[in-house]
Amino acid sequence: MVPFSEYMNEWLYGPKGYYAAFKAIGKEGDFYTAVSTSRFFGATIAHYLISLIRKGRLSPKATLAEVGAHQGYLLGDMIEWIAHEAPELLETMRFAVVERHEPLRRLQRDYFHDRFGVAVEIVHYADPRQIGADELFLVANEIFDAFPCDLVFNGKTALVDTKGEHTIRFEGEDGQVLEVAKRYGQTKGEMARGYEAFAASVAEAARKIVFVTFDYGEKEVRNDFSIRIYKGHEVFPLFEEGLDLKALFQKSDITYDVNFSHVIDAFEEAGFSTHAYKTQLRALTEYGLPRLLEELARRGDQRLYLRELNKIKTLIDPTMMGERFKLVEFHRNIG
Template sequence: MKFSEFFHAWLHESYYKNAVSIGKNGDFFTAVSVGNLFGTLLAKHFLDLIDKKVLKLPLELVEIGANEGYLSRDFLAALLEFRPEIFSKLSFFIIEPHEKLRNLQKKTLEGVEFTHKRSLKECHFENAFFFCNELFDSFTCELIDDDKMAFIKDFKLVFEPMEAKLKEKCEILNLKKGELSLELEEFFKDLDKASKKFIFASFDYGVFNPQQFSIRIYQKHEVFNPFEITLKDFFGKSDLTYNVNFNQIQQLIKEHD
């Protein structure tokens, strides 16, 4: 199978589906894991956009991929402290495909009125503020090595000639070696259709002009190289991630204006 299919099976059919913990007791930390500062700063940024009339009320607040729901909790708590009167003009949504994570989010946000959506395809917003943290690195990717792409055979990485369409995309991005996400392209298409007007705030780690593989595994805060371990031992039981290709993000933003 293609590496992207293996990636999907690993993360979305196993790892995320089981509602893994993030933080000290999980496999990795995020900015949200260590306190409420991140959510508070995001709330200040959101209010600044309103004050500058970049965003206009009423609007929909939408977090994509909230995991336990801590970022939304901190964000909403800060809004309640800074400007409680704004809540009458806000509707809150979380996009989450995994049932166990939806249940965790309901528990974390107990007392908060919000609506779950399974995907952007279900959404038809008028005026939205989307936000997400470390979302793009969860999108399936292909591993590119010159004119070859990665496949998985018996839980081993092998490289074979890539498809012509994928080769064209790599040439446009001048990508010789690294990761490329076709799922990211579909996400931008769905985002474009999900709301008539929107601001999208995303936080992720990545690089411009990748020159090497960044694909890696996190298990109990240790980092493992997929090329050096037995993949079967880690499959679905640890986090699989990579550096987002910012060249691709930049290109997609331009394509969708």
């Protein structure tokens, strides 16, 4: 019997884990993300980054990096918008990806080469600490829901029989997990592992840091299980009757709603200030999405405008991603 966090870590990140190799996102994959929905997601974040540079909050020599980049679409969309709105920054900025897995690194190198040729250089790092920049704008999309978690229920933690049928039993007594659960008033649900260590590593990535991240969840604990499995665009609650975990192990995505209070506490303990916490709808609006749409409309291609507008509705519609997904923006040493 192993703790559920070890089981989930092996499920997602083991040598044969789900994320150890490239997984398609979108129609051919197991799930959708904001990045796969519209290029205007990355363009809007890049527009916000440019505004910070023009206001003097960051310098033109800042590093733009993504962690959890998957194939690299988000960073690619951001670089493309920078080339459109402020091409001079391509001469001064550095671009990087934080990625541990070499197969994904190779995929990202190929993607960036196909998209930008030799015009843009992407540097890879295995850990944020290795970036070593003076100023850093770090972006991440849906990474905190993929941190391994433990499960708690009525004062016990979950253990998994990995040598049998992957049965889950609440028989563990992990004091550290239960103490964190008590801190947030959680008697039933998921307790993420690794937020504190990750926040500490980001804090050492640069002297000045803006970290922007999007994910789904709430600040308030629901005291219920949100953990679920995605396979071929179908969603299966982890505790669904008859679910064959052994068959799904490492062959599907497994995720849960983020406790943003836990994320915020981890980063504030690492020396960051929480600059913003808001819905994706509000964040993208304030970052300048309406202005980008106006510019697209002025180009005169009505068909392109309507196509992109329909895609963007998914990002900001309150019944879809708009309210369920949240932005958290952290600052460190930003005046």
